[in-house]
Amino acid sequence: MSIIRRFALASAAFGMLSVLLQSEVAASENDNVNPSLFSPVEVVLIDYANNGCWTNFSESKAYAESKLEQMGYELGAASANKFVIYMNSARQRFSGLCFGMVEASLRKGAVVGGLRGWLYLEYDSYIFVGSENADSGVLELIDSLTNRIRTSE
Numbered sequence: 001m002s003i004i005r006r007f008a009l010a011s012a013a014f015g016m017l018s019v020l021l022q023s024e025v026a027a028s029e030n031d032n033v034n035p036s037l038f039s040p041v042e043v044v045l046i047d048y049a050n051n052g053c054w055t056n057f058s059e060s061k062a063y064a065e066s067k068l069e070q071m072g073y074e075l076g077a078a079s080a081n082k083f084v085i086y087m088n089s090a091r092q093r094f095s096g097l098c099f100g101m102v103e104a105s106l107r108k109g110a111v112v113g114g115l116r117g118w119l120y121l122e123y124d125s126y127i128f129v130g131s132e133n134a135d136s137g138v139l140e141l142i143d144s145l146t147n148r149i150r151t152s153e
Contacts, residue, residue: 033106041074046084046087049134067142068083082107
């Protein structure tokens with residue numbers, strides 16, 4: 001296991017000590033995000049879940065794509081605009097339950113002063129503890145993020 005992964009899991013474990021149930025840990029709202037300014041969008045899933053802690057990977061991607069299309073966003077592969085779902089979790093050895101963190105973000109590739117990076121237009125995340133898996137939480141997080149994004153009129 002890499003040092004970065006160990007650090008991420010240790011950070012998630014520390015955060016879980018402060019919460020016993022699922023909770024929103026970060027959120028933003030940006031009224032300027034809309035399909036005319038931010039299309040096409042590519043849905044990207046980053047899966048660092050272990051031992052079946054995230055099993056509805058394909059369903060999550062299709063759900064996010066469907067929500068974005070319903071809101072008037074065009075989908076496009078290799079777009080600079082990304083709807084990213086990031087999962088980092090593990091299954092506890094003794095209880096057999098999962099713990100970890102899920103993030104969802106709407107990002108745009110940007111260059112500032114010659115430096116390439118990401119401009120985060122929307123962001124949401126949650127920490128989960130003692131779950132069989134994070135499947136329903138991922139779908140709820142997609143709902144949470146897409147509900148805040150302004151739809152086309």
